[in-house]
Structure formats: C-alpha cells, structure tokens
Amino acid sequence: MAYINYDNKEIAFKIVYFGPGMSGKTTNLLHVHKALTGHTRSEMVVLDTEEERTLFFDFIPLELGMVEGFALRFNLYTVPGQIHYEATRQLILEGADGVVFVADSRPTEGERNLESFRLMINNLLYYREDPTDFPLVLQYNKRDCERPISTNSIQNELKTGPITCTEAVATRGLGVMETLRDVSRMTVRRFQL
C-alpha cells in the first residue's frame, strides 16, 4: 500500500525488481538513473559485492512531481538474485506496491527463471498479497541473446494466467522505461486511500 505523508504532502510507491541472479535487475535501475534527468532522479544507492552482484539491495528514489498538491515519489529497489539471499529478498518485498520480474531470456536460464518466479509468488503470498491481483510486470530481458526463450514460457510452465509482459535489452536501455511505465501505471490504478 502506498505510503502517504499528510504532513510533508508526499505519496510514495515502492517498486521492487525481482528475478534470478545476473538477469539484469541492477542494469535496469542503472538505465533508469541514466535516462532521467534534473529534479526527477536522486542519487542511486548500490550495495554490491566484490563480484558486482547485489548483496543487499540497490535503491533509487524518483520524484515525479506534484499531483493534487502531493509530491509523487517512486522508490525503486532491486533484490539480490542469488539463491542464498532468500531472507533479504523477502524483507525487501515487504510493503511493495508493484513488482517487476526480470527474467533472463537465455535458453540455459529457464529453470532458474521458474525457481525465482515461484519464490516471488511465495513471498507475495507470505505478505498476504494475491499474485493474480497484484501489479506485476514480467520483463523478458536479454532479448539480444541467441535463441531467446519465448515470451510466454514462464506463464505456460507455471500456468499463471495472463501477465503483462515486456521485452528488453537492459544493457542498451531497450524496454527498460516501458517496463517501469507499465508497472507504475498498474500501481497507480490500484491506489486508494
């Protein structure tokens, strides 16, 4: 649920980028940070290990502007993708208003995508969110790889029903802003007092 501060007149939404390790979650955020200019973006916080893999989380606060007298803010987080950081992943998902699942389109990564997607669903259920009624965008990243997996492979394997999907090559910025726009729109449409 969005955080509303009546004193500071601010409404903040939390968007979490979830997905298997090395699928491109941090790369998505880095592109968002690079693409936005001026007062919209703030400093990005990156907490990574020596191997440049996310240890705790990455964070970027975005201030979109004033809406109905309230400052509209989106706080973007990534979770660590590596399997042994399950506790951290669950913590960061707490209070999320929307999730982007970043899948790796390389044909070798199918099983890791499925495993991570299942974990995300379990984490949403842990926080009593209905995954079928939760703002979720499934981004198939690394579409420039050889023989990318189909953009309905996760949905078909896990019989999820329809999910909003985007295609991306985050290293080149392709599809990154579309993904953010889709999940933000879904999140705002669900907003209520």
Next chain:
Amino acid sequence: MMNSPGKNKELHDLLNTLLKESSARTVLLISKEGVCIDETGDTSYINTTALGALVAGMFSATREVARMVGEDQFSILLQQGEKRHIHVSLLAQSFMMVVIFEDLQAIGRVRYESNKVAEKVVHCLRRDPRDGGRDAEQLSVPDFREYALNLIDRIFHS
C-alpha cells in the same frame, strides 16, 4: 542547515527536544518503508532519502537476526564509528528514530532522551494523520490517478 518545522509541529518539537537534550547532530524519523518522515539538526552532510532506505533495510535484517536467536525484535541498534555514531530505536514496530551524535560518552544520554520522547512520538504518530486536516478530503483519488498516470507517461517514456 537547520530544517524548518514540518506541518506536524508537535512531532517536530519532540525531535528538536531530543536533539538538544542529547547534544546530537541530527535526528531523523523514518518509516519502516524507508521514508524519512521528519528530520531536525544538521542534515547537510547526508542524503536523508538514501539513509532512510538503508536504515529500514538494516532494521528489517536485524529483525530476522533477532528471530533467529529467539527474540521478536531488537528495539535498539547502535553503530559506533570513529567520529560519528548512530543510535536507532524502533517505535511501535513501524518507525525508526535515528539519532546521529559525535560524543560517544554521551551514549547514555542519547539512550535516555530517546527513550523519554519515544512514547510521545508514538502517540503523535498513532493519531490518524487525517484528523483535523482537510488534505485528505481535498485529495480526490480519481483525479490523483488521472494526473499521476499523465505524469508517468510524460516522464517514463523511452
């Protein structure tokens, strides 16, 4: 830089009292979602938005550590540095009061003063923020959604 009081003057006054009585450099109030609700003292040397997110993450992680050793939560965190130290108290399971101070010998006073204002701060926070205010009445959800969606389309374009 001294920050001007927020709209919730009672809350801001309490944080100011804590700042003065504990001779701290900065006091911040952060929600468990990582949003900085109020701040007082010198904030010129820190990015309060980033600090809010990090402190919230730190507290979440600490809660898991507490559970592992059979506690529900550790109510206080202390980070000791060379020149600056951070004392974080958890309020009502949902807020964190952060005191940044420089004299480590004042730790007792920081802890005492934090504890002293904690209940009053919780009382302030527990009141429905919409009570007595017209902001909530003035916020039309359909209009908010429409304007927000326009803003999103304008800013998040490829």
